[in-house]
Amino acid sequence: MKLHILGCHAATPSMKGNPTSQILEIRNSVFLIDCAEGTQVLLRQHKIKFNRINHIFISHLHGDHFFGLPGLISTFQLLGREKELHIYGPSGLKEVILALLRVGNSWTNYSLVFHELQKSTSELIFENDKLQVRTIPLNHRIYTNGFLFSEKPKERKLNIAAVAKYKVDKAFFKNIKGGKDVLLDSGELIPNSLLSSDPPSPKSYAYCSDTAFDLSIVPLIKGVDLLYHEATFLSNEAQLATRTKHSTAVEAARIAKEAGVKGLLLGHFSTRYKNKKAFIDEASAIFSEVALAEDGMILEI
Amino acid sequence: MKLHILGCHAATPSMKGNPTSQILEIRNSVFLIDCAEGTQVLLRQHKIKFNRINHIFISHLHGDHFFGLPGLISTFQLLGREKELHIYGPSGLKEVILALLRVGNSWTNYSLVFHELQKSTSELIFENDKLQVRTIPLNHRIYTNGFLFSEKPKERKLNIAAVAKYKVDKAFFKNIKGGKDVLLDSGELIPNSLLSSDPPSPKSYAYCSDTAFDLSIVPLIKGVDLLYHEATFLSNEAQLATRTKHSTAVEAARIAKEAGVKGLLLGHFSTRYKNKKAFIDEASAIFSEVALAEDGMILEI
Numbered sequence: 105m106k107l108h109i110l111g112c113h114a115a116t117p118s119m120k121g122n123p124t125s126q127i128l129e130i131r132n133s134v135f136l137i138d139c140a141e142g143t144q145v146l147l148r149q150h151k152i153k154f155n156r157i158n159h160i161f162i163s164h165l166h167g168d169h170f171f172g173l174p175g176l177i178s179t180f181q182l183l184g185r186e187k188e189l190h191i192y193g194p195s196g197l198k199e200v201i202l203a204l205l206r207v208g209n210s211w212t213n214y215s216l217v218f219h220e221l222q223k224s225t226s227e228l229i230f231e232n233d234k235l236q237v238r239t240i241p242l243n244h245r246i247y248t249n250g251f252l253f254s255e256k257p258k259e260r261k262l263n264i265a266a267v268a269k270y271k272v273d274k275a276f277f278k279n280i281k282g283g284k285d286v287l288l289d290s291g292e293l294i295p296n297s298l299l300s301s302d303p304p305s306p307k308s309y310a311y312c313s314d315t316a317f318d319l320s321i322v323p324l325i326k327g328v329d330l331l332y333h334e335a336t337f338l339s340n341e342a343q344l345a346t347r348t349k350h351s352t353a354v355e356a357a358r359i360a361k362e363a364g365v366k367g368l369l370l371g372h373f374s375t376r377y378k379n380k381k382a383f384i385d386e387a388s389a390i391f392s393e394v395a396l397a398e399d400g401m402i403l404e405i
Numbered sequence: 406m407k408l409h410i411l412g413c414h415a416a417t418p419s420m421k422g423n424p425t426s427q428i429l430e431i432r433n434s435v436f437l438i439d440c441a442e443g444t445q446v447l448l449r450q451h452k453i454k455f456n457r458i459n460h461i462f463i464s465h466l467h468g469d470h471f472f473g474l475p476g477l478i479s480t481f482q483l484l485g486r487e488k489e490l491h492i493y494g495p496s497g498l499k500e501v502i503l504a505l506l507r508v509g510n511s512w513t514n515y516s517l518v519f520h521e522l523q524k525s526t527s528e529l530i531f532e533n534d535k536l537q538v539r540t541i542p543l544n545h546r547i548y549t550n551g552f553l554f555s556e557k558p559k560e561r562k563l564n565i566a567a568v569a570k571y572k573v574d575k576a577f578f579k580n581i582k583g584g585k586d587v588l589l590d591s592g593e594l595i596p597n598s599l600l601s602s603d604p605p606s607p608k609s610y611a612y613c614s615d616t617a618f619d620l621s622i623v624p625l626i627k628g629v630d631l632l633y634h635e636a637t638f639l640s641n642e643a644q645l646a647t648r649t650k651h652s653t654a655v656e657a658a659r660i661a662k663e664a665g666v667k668g669l670l671l672g673h674f675s676t677r678y679k680n681k682k683a684f685i686d687e688a689s690a691i692f693s694e695v696a697l698a699e700d701g702m703i704l705e706i
Contacts, residue, residue, distance in 0.1 A: 116480045117446050141442055141476045145418050165509040167479040171472075175442045178468045179417045196508035203504050207497035208466040209547045246510045 105130045105255070105307045105405035107330070110146035112371035112397035114336050114350075115168055117142050121375060122399050123168035126332075127152055128253055128309060131234040136160045137251060137311050143172035144179055149400075154183055159230060161237070162193030163313060164248035170197070174204045177212065185214045192219040192229050192237075194247045221249055226324050240324050242315035244349045250313065252324060255306035266299050307405050310365070313372045316346065317355035322363045330405045331365040332397065334372035338382050341374075353383040357390035371397035406431045406556070406608045406706035408631070411447035413672035413698035415637050415651075416469050418443050422676060423700050424469035427633070428453055429554055429610060432535040437461045438552060438612050444473035445480055450701075455484055460531060462538070463494030464614060465549035471498070475505045478513065486515045493520040493530050493538075495548045522550055527625050541625050543616035545650045551614065553625060556607035567600050608706050611666070614673045617647065618656035623664045631706045632666040633698065635673035639683050642675075654684040658691035672698035 106129040111122025123140035127150065134156040136143070147154065162170050170193070180189060189212075191197065198218040205211060219229060221239060230237035233256070240250035259281035266272075267280070272294070276286050286294045310325040313334035325331055336350035345352050351359075353370055360368035368391055370383055377383070380396050387394045407430040412423025424441035428451065435457040437444070448455065463471050471494070481490060490513075492498065499519040506512060520530060522540060531538035534557070541551030560582035567573075568581070573595070577587050587595045611626040614635035626632055637651035646653050652660075654671055661669035669692055671684055678684070681697050688695045 115483055117443075117476065119446060119449050141473065142418075142446070145420060145443070148420050166511070167476055167505070167509060171476045171479075171505075172442065175418065175468055175472045178472075182416055194508075200501070200504050200508050203501050204468070204472075207495075207501050208468060210467070 105253075105309060105329075107309065107332075107403045107405060108150050108152070109371070109397045109399060109401040109403075110143060110150065111140055111399050112373065112401075113399070114372050114374050116375070117168075118375060121373070122146060124163075124313060124372060125172065126311065127157075130253060130307075130309075131255060133159070133232070133235070135237075135253070138163055138169040138313075139171075139173040139176060140168050141171040141175075144176050146399075147176075150402075154180060155185065155187070157189075158187060159190045159237075160192070161251050161311075162191065162197060163242070163250065163311070164244060164246055165194055165196055165200075166246065166314070169314075174201060177201065177205075177216065178210065180214065181210070181212045185212070188215040188217050190217045190219060190230075193221060194249075195220045195222045222247070226252075238324070240310060240312060240321055242312060242321065243318040244314045244316065248314060250311050250315065250321070252308065252310045252328070254308040257306050258303035260296070260300035260303050263299050263301060266294075270294050270299070272299065309405055312359075314350060316349040317351050317359065319359070319362060322359065325359075325363045325365065327363070328365045330367045330369060330403070331360055331363065332369045332371055333359055335370040335383055335387065336372050336374050338377065339386055353387040354390060357387035357394060360391045360394070366393065368394040369397050369403070370394065406554075406610060406630075408610065408633075408704045408706060409451050409453070410672070410698045410700060410702040410704075411444060411451065412441055412700050413674065413702075414700070415673050415675050417676070418469075419676060422674070423447060425464075425614060425673060426473065427612065428458075431554060431608075431610075432556060434460070434533070434536070436538075436554065439464055439470040439614075440473040440477060441469050442472040442476075445477050447700075448477075451703075455481060456486065456488070458490075459488060460491045460538075461493070462552050462612075463492065463498060464543070464551065464612070465545060465547055466495055466497060466501075467547065467615070470615075475502060478502065478506075478517065479511065481515065482511070482513045486513070489516040489518050491518045491520060491531075493552075494522060495550075496521045496523045523548070527553075539625070541611060541613055541622050543613060543622065544619040545615045545617065549615060551612050551616065551622070553609065553611045553629070555609040558607050559604035561597070561601035561604055564600050564602060571595050571600070573600065610706055613660075615651060617650040618652050618660070620660070620663060623660065626660075626664045626666065628664070629666045631668045631670060631704070632661055632664065633670045633672055634660055636671040636684055636688065637673050637675050639678065640687055654688040655691060658688035658695060661692045661695070667694065669695040670698050670704070671695065 108127040110125040113121030242248040333356035335353040409428040411426040414422030543549040609629040634657035636654040
């Protein structure tokens with residue numbers, strides 16, 4: 105899993121910071137998470153091939169999370185896209201995207217498939233043989249979801265030396281990778297544990313932005329490898345965070361601690377903060393495995 | 406008059422070129438002409454104070470000319486704007502802007518005043534004591550207007566030495582600047598030509614993008630100081646220009662020549678052309694006072 109932070113700032117694009125968008129590369133899929141104004145150019149800077157993007161997840165319909173989507177849809181058309189594009193986001197998204205196309209007498213030669221979300225409980229919204237995506241209902245001023253990306257368990261690793269030693273036929277390999285024992289022609293039963301080893305554990309990534317501090321998400325994100333949680337404000341603006349339904353760095357750290365995640369990445373910083381060191385200081389007092397997102401950052405999970 | 410070319414490329418934002426937006430500073434007013442994705446950040450790069458922008462002119466509803474407008478409207482709100490914002494553009498613009506605000510449960514504390522255009526003949530859409538703005542109906546795939554910005558004649562320049570010599574009272578100065586003669590108490594009539602000189606001639610700027618080659622605009626832009634005319638293609642793509650209702654560099658030059666403009670600025674280049682020298686070569690064979698627009702360029706007219 106590789107995470108590209110295209111933008112991690114709140115509210116508005118500026119010369120110093122891009123509003124929210126991320127690319128998650130996971131088992132050969134490329135997912136775009138939120139799509140603020142400017143995302144197209146950032147995708148080019150990150151050398152992300154546009155035709156690898158088939159699924160876009162929009163958390164909520166505030167401009168700093170989706171005003172780059174109409175332009176990206178237009179650019180896909182200009183690039184001659186033919187493949188379906190799946191867009192997951194709140195009800196209302198389809199209506200405005202189609203209205204923008206309509207007033208421009210524009211269209212797409214590819215299918216735009218909208219998956220409009222309106223549930224207030226977590227739901228499975230994408231699944232293939234390698235991974236799942238579930239919503240994480242968040243608590244913001246408007247209907248908002250985070251997204252949990254979970255790899256499925258990989259096949260067990262074949263122990264090449266052992267299968268040679270026992271002269272196991274290739275026909276059994278698939279079963280061995282699936283955890284089965286092998287009964288040799290001689291009648292000897294070779295237990296799977298001798299023939300294979302545990303695969304790398306499946307990874308998971310939880311994206312939670314924008315949201316007020318809300319412990320109800322904890323069961324959904326329990327033990328994830330990486331949690332991206334918004335931290336728009338520092339403690340000095342805790343009241344403003346409550347009023348605007350955003351979180352402080354301390355609140356993000358409390359969520360990470362309660363959920364026992366392996367790592368916390370803070371983002372969605374208010375542009376009022378020039379120096380971000382205090383975000384780490386405040387969060388790490390509660391949860392030590394914390395880092396700050398930065399525009400342009402690429403992380404291996 | 407000062408013109409800032411924020412972006413002058415066709416179709417889509419890239420690392421090499423921004424789609425269309427311009428700022429025209431004229432007699433203390435600041436006009437934004439088109440507003441592609443990314444305009445907000447370019448305004449900051451050009452150090453244009455956001456609260457000086459009170460009038461935005463949108464030529465047509467293709468994304469590369471207005472997908473930056475929703476974000477700019479949101480940013481005005483975040484910056485605490487209270488002044489009215491006037492937006493001039495095709496019918497349909499109001500509907501989609503309001504829909505985008507509505508799905509985000511967002512609003513503006515300032516008044517958004519839409520001036521929706523639908524006439525196919527030139528009309529006066531803005532006027533104050535210093536200048537006028539008229540539409541230039543263009544010929545594109547969808548309803549499109551260019552815009553003609555014309556200064557009104559300035560006051561005549563007072564000849565300080567002459568008014569001292571004739572001992573003309575200050576009370577007459579306003580009349581002299583307005584072109585009137587002065588009758589002295591002695592009964593002597595002093596002709597205005599002795600007391601004042603011609604003011605600088607009023608300037609005019611015509612913005613024409615996007616459009617097919619269409620001579621019908623010539624009477625509207627006759628003799629302007631600067632014509633910005635789109636030249637999406639070179640002659641090698643003349644058929645594509647016709648089909649997509651864009652212009653070639655040669656066609657833009659023919660318009661400039663027919664209209665007898667003082668200068669021609671070419672823009673809206675297709676991103677297929679890496680080297681733009683051929684645009685000058687082709688256009689200057691027909692009209693010599695021609696230059697290429699460049700992102701970031703600032704011109705005094």
